[in-house]
Amino acid sequence: MTATARDTVLGRIRDALALAPAPAPATTVPRAYRTGRTLPDAERLALLTDRLTDYKAQVHTCTRERTAEVIAGVLRERGAHRVGVPAQLDERWLDAYDGEVLTDSGDIPAPALGELDGVVTASAVSCAETGTIFLDGSPDQGRRALSLVPDLHVCVVDLSSVVVGVPEAVARLVPERPTTLISGPSATSDIELERVEGVHGPRTLAVVIRTDA
Amino acid sequence: MSTFLGMPATPPRSPYGTGNLRGERTFPQAAHDELRNEQLRRNLGRATHTIRAKRIAVTGELPDWEELRDAGAAIKTDTMNRLPELLERLERKVTERGGTVHWARDGVEANEIVTRLVRATGSSDVIKVKSMATQETGLNEHLESAGITPYETDLAELIVQLAHDRPSHILVPAIHRNRDEIRQIFLDHIPGVDPGLDNVPAHLAAAARAYLREKFMTTRVAVSGANFGIAETGTLSVVESEGNGRMCLTLPDTLITVMGIEKVLPRYQDLEVFLQLLPRSSTGERMNPYTSMWTGVTPGDGPQDFHLVLLDNGRTAALADRIGREALDCIRCSACLNVCPVYERAGGHAYGSTYPGPIGAVLTPQLAGMHAAKDDPNSSLPYASSLCGACFDACPVKIDIPSLLVELRHQNTEQAGTTAEKLAMKAAATVMRNPKLYTAVQKAASLSRAVGVGGRDRTISRLPAPLDGWSDSRDTAAPPTRSFRSWLASAEGAATMRAAAEEGARRTADDRTGGERTADNRTADDWTSGDRTADNRTGGERTDAERTDGDRTADDLTEGDHQEGQ
Numbered sequence: 001m002t003a004t005a006r007d008t009v010l011g012r013i014r015d016a017l018a019l020a021p022a023p024a025p026a027t028t029v030p031r032a033y034r035t036g037r038t039l040p041d042a043e044r045l046a047l048l049t050d051r052l053t054d055y056k057a058q059v060h061t062c063t064r065e066r067t068a069e070v071i072a073g074v075l076r077e078r079g080a081h082r083v084g085v086p087a088q089l090d091e092r093w094l095d096a097y098d099g100e101v102l103t104d105s106g107d108i109p110a111p112a113l114g115e116l117d118g119v120v121t122a123s124a125v126s127c128a129e130t131g132t133i134f135l136d137g138s139p140d141q142g143r144r145a146l147s148l149v150p151d152l153h154v155c156v157v158d159l160s161s162v163v164v165g166v167p168e169a170v171a172r173l174v175p176e177r178p179t180t181l182i183s184g185p186s187a188t189s190d191i192e193l194e195r196v197e198g199v200h201g202p203r204t205l206a207v208v209i210r211t212d213a
Numbered sequence: 214m215s216t217f218l219g220m221p222a223t224p225p226r227s228p229y230g231t232g233n234l235r236g237e238r239t240f241p242q243a244a245h246d247e248l249r250n251e252q253l254r255r256n257l258g259r260a261t262h263t264i265r266a267k268r269i270a271v272t273g274e275l276p277d278w279e280e281l282r283d284a285g286a287a288i289k290t291d292t293m294n295r296l297p298e299l300l301e302r303l304e305r306k307v308t309e310r311g312g313t314v315h316w317a318r319d320g321v322e323a324n325e326i327v328t329r330l331v332r333a334t335g336s337s338d339v340i341k342v343k344s345m346a347t348q349e350t351g352l353n354e355h356l357e358s359a360g361i362t363p364y365e366t367d368l369a370e371l372i373v374q375l376a377h378d379r380p381s382h383i384l385v386p387a388i389h390r391n392r393d394e395i396r397q398i399f400l401d402h403i404p405g406v407d408p409g410l411d412n413v414p415a416h417l418a419a420a421a422r423a424y425l426r427e428k429f430m431t432t433r434v435a436v437s438g439a440n441f442g443i444a445e446t447g448t449l450s451v452v453e454s455e456g457n458g459r460m461c462l463t464l465p466d467t468l469i470t471v472m473g474i475e476k477v478l479p480r481y482q483d484l485e486v487f488l489q490l491l492p493r494s495s496t497g498e499r500m501n502p503y504t505s506m507w508t509g510v511t512p513g514d515g516p517q518d519f520h521l522v523l524l525d526n527g528r529t530a531a532l533a534d535r536i537g538r539e540a541l542d543c544i545r546c547s548a549c550l551n552v553c554p555v556y557e558r559a560g561g562h563a564y565g566s567t568y569p570g571p572i573g574a575v576l577t578p579q580l581a582g583m584h585a586a587k588d589d590p591n592s593s594l595p596y597a598s599s600l601c602g603a604c605f606d607a608c609p610v611k612i613d614i615p616s617l618l619v620e621l622r623h624q625n626t627e628q629a630g631t632t633a634e635k636l637a638m639k640a641a642a643t644v645m646r647n648p649k650l651y652t653a654v655q656k657a658a659s660l661s662r663a664v665g666v667g668g669r670d671r672t673i674s675r676l677p678a679p680l681d682g683w684s685d686s687r688d689t690a691a692p693p694t695r696s697f698r699s700w701l702a703s704a705e706g707a708a709t710m711r712a713a714a715e716e717g718a719r720r721t722a723d724d725r726t727g728g729e730r731t732a733d734n735r736t737a738d739d740w741t742s743g744d745r746t747a748d749n750r751t752g753g754e755r756t757d758a759e760r761t762d763g764d765r766t767a768d769d770l771t772e773g774d775h776q777e778g779q
């Protein structure tokens with residue numbers, strides 16, 4: 001019987017561990033770094049705004065009541081006539097928008113998504129300290145292709161979903177969901193280290209932070 | 214073949230003559246050519262210093278940076294101790310979620326698995342996310358020989374691929390190219406590119422965007438690497454900047470991920486550590502623009518056919534060795550490259566391997582061996598370091614690279630004898646600006662190993678020539694029980710090094726007048742002439758309070774015993 005690659009590799013690992021036993025027995029991982037941090041609303045808002053702006057995202061703040069108005073303003077300003085939304089985005093968010101709204105159905109091919117001027121989604125969690133927005137594919141955020149292919153991403157962030165640091169954010173995630181971390185628009189520094197914003201993802205990221213949601 | 218019974222057998226290294234883990238020439242031979250490339254040196258210098266300054270700024274921002282490093286190092290140690298169990302768990306979780314797991318004993322087998330999977334889809338093209346594992350196995354060449362065209366989608370990898378070139382840096386693989394060269398590469402190789410394309414980076418990036426957009430929309434198979442694979446949940450992760458990763462991981466029908474077995478992490482929670490350590494150490498950002506995490510197959514979202522290829526290719530051989538085992542902790546952030554004075558001069562190509570720089574000098578011989586053939590170029594790699602310790606200070610998982618290199622040199626001496634060692638050291642020294650001083654430091658460092666105190670606190674009782682002469686004549690013998698590095702950073706060490714530097718300069722001048730210029734000496738002259746260049750001193754480069762230059766002069770050394778991120 002010939003051994004499978006699986007058995008061979010696992011056997012080699014066991015041999016290796018026997019040949020070079022661990023310098024120390026079972027390691028307990030010291031987790032003395034900061035976890036479970038909290039900050040008042042105003043400070044989380046200020047920190048997130050600062051970090052998003054630093055990474056060239058546009059930031060708008062508003063109250064729940066003004067959501068539709070602010071979203072419409074952003075779309076108008078960017079000249080977006082046709083936008084996509086995930087199946088279960090709160091439809092009132094586009095009440096003030098006079099362009100065409102296409103609800104994603106999952107069988108729209110990627111090139112067709114590329115013909116949209118933009119996409120509006122909600123978000124799952126945000127990390128203030130790093131300026132990172134987490135999308136997890138929930139029905140108000142949609143499949144990953146939807147927030148990737150169009151050139152403008154308008155992302156709504158509720159202040160209550162903004163946490164201070166990375167550990168607090170990771171703790172809120174559901175591991176099995178397809179998760180995308182977004183920190184500003186895409187960028188490259190591959191040519192003589194000169195930063196160029198907007199390579200393959202949306203070239204514009206507009207974040208609408210709702211301070212009472 | 215290994216069995217669970219009887220004596221454990223030493224696992225094999227990556228098979229000789231396969232993949233990209235060995236150059237054709239030794240490090241010093243290859244470095245000599247690179248040293249003549251002014252463009253490369255300038256670009257590399259600028260890149261490494263810029264990224265370094267950014268890294269210092271964003272790691273300094275976190276008051277718990279050291280605690281994160283401690284956690285990162287411990288998680289990796291724990292991972293290596295429990296590797297079989299963790300890989301089996303990862304396999305189970307990925308399978309439960311609709312993925313298929315494959316195991317590859319070596320790079321050739323991994324390439325064959327990927328090729329077979331691509332063929333099964335009927336596609337003759339694949340899009341690729343930058344992946345060191347597939348660079349290591351030479352997957353692209355293998356695919357091409359099977360009639361499948363791989364398209365690299367990371368901008369730098371695309372430049373490298375179009376120019377039939379090799380990457381020179383882990384993070385910025387095309388750093389050896391300037392904008393004019395890149396423009397020409399695009400004009401020559403991108404079908405239908407605007408002939409009026411200029412050399413503005415934003416325009417060049419836009420040309421790449423347009424070219425790749427079509428590939429993203431139409432190619433049905435993608436191949437990626439992985440930064441992390443979580444055993445607990447089966448979640449895989451790719452960390453990137455441009456969005457090409459998201460495109461490849463999301464749009465195709467089939468996704469094939471090739472991951473080294475050492476990239477597994479025990480728990481999902483561990484991401485809270487590595488998502489802080491990696492971006493800050495790598496690009497010097499608080500967070501990279503995009504990170505994707507996926508678990509098997511998600512109905513209605515992304516590729517519905519997912520394969521994970523777990524790659525050995527010498528990793529188990531490394532695991533069986535104390536040095537290799539520590540080197541496997543590496544998360545490929547490239548911080549150690551950016552602080553290394555030898556890397557900065559020689560460039561990535563000189564190492565002849567997918568893994569350049571300080572970690573490459575350890576990892577490459579561990580994965581592929583350093584005595585696999587007569588005059589194996591890999592045996593020169595342990596000498597491609599000034600042992601200055603900057604890499605250790607920068608490493609987010611606290612790999613003590615200098616100590617590992619000293620151990621590797623020791624292993625090399627045992628295999629090849631002291632004459633070989635001396636020759637290797639001498640050859641490597643010619644890469645540096647001041648070869649004599651470099652050699653002196655190297656000797657002192659290996660002596661410090663011989664004294665038998667390992668790790669950070671290596672002590673020396675006596676300095677070797679030529680430093681001993683200087684310390685004697687100045688009545689400043691090195692104290693017996695200080696660590697070599699703290700001695701090096703002290704005023705006394707500084708004075709000794711200054712003396713040695715002057716000696717080095719004088720001897721080089723003598724050599725020149727003596728008319729005995731060899732090719733090696735000529736290179737040495739280039740590096741010896743003048744003191745530390747003015748531009749290194751100005752422009753705020755020294756905001757970076759790190760130990761960076763093994764060959765720097767006494768003035769630099771008196772800046773004190775810098776430790777990063779305290």
Ligand code: SF4
Binds near residue numbers: 494546547572608611
């Ligand atoms: S050895 Fe450390 S510093 Fe170097 S690339 Fe690996 S993790 Fe980064």
